[in-house]
Amino acid sequence: MVINEKGVVKNVDAAPVQGTRAAATPTPVFTRALMALALASLGTLALARSAAGLGADVSLASLPPEARRTEQLIHAGGPFPYAKDGAVFGNYEKRLAPEPRGYYHEYTVPTPGARNRGARRIICGGRMPTEPEACFYTEDHYGSFHRILK
Numbered sequence: 001m002v003i004n005e006k007g008v009v010k011n012v013d014a015a016p017v018q019g020t021r022a023a024a025t026p027t028p029v030f031t032r033a034l035m036a037l038a039l040a041s042l043g044t045l046a047l048a049r050s051a052a053g054l055g056a057d058v059s060l061a062s063l064p065p066e067a068r069r070t071e072q073l074i075h076a077g078g079p080f081p082y083a084k085d086g087a088v089f090g091n092y093e094k095r096l097a098p099e100p101r102g103y104y105h106e107y108t109v110p111t112p113g114a115r116n117r118g119a120r121r122i123i124c125g126g127r128m129p130t131e132p133e134a135c136f137y138t139e140d141h142y143g144s145f146h147r148i149l150k
């Protein structure tokens with residue numbers, strides 16, 4: 001099935017006789033509108049993901065042990081080793097989905113050998129800090145993000 005430039009749905013698999021062109025399949029306006037909406041949604045979702053700077057999803061088990069420990073502390077509500085852990089993350093880089101201020105919070109993932117907090121963070125979004133809707137890992141101080149899968 002194909003939608004041409006005029007929005008007409010053509011069923012290319014239903015040619016009446018082999019070697020002839022398929023006829024346009026009449027489709028109700030409502031169905032065309034739903035199909036157009038579905039296609040637009042998929043395109044918008046893919047565009048938002050790539051424009052947002054999200055990399056490939058990562059499993060929690062594949063992250064460094066320090067990140068796994070930080071994730072445990074997030075779900076336990078602390079105590080956190082750094083005063084800035086749990087602070088609101090502003091998403092100024094706009095690499096995560098836009099949400100109201102206060103939705104995202106950041107947590108330090110310690111870097112062995114670093115003299116400061118290092119560049120690694122976990123950013124979690126949601127209304128309840130100990131039960132985040134989604135968490136993201138960055139190892140390059142907000143340059144890129146990877147959604148953490150459990």
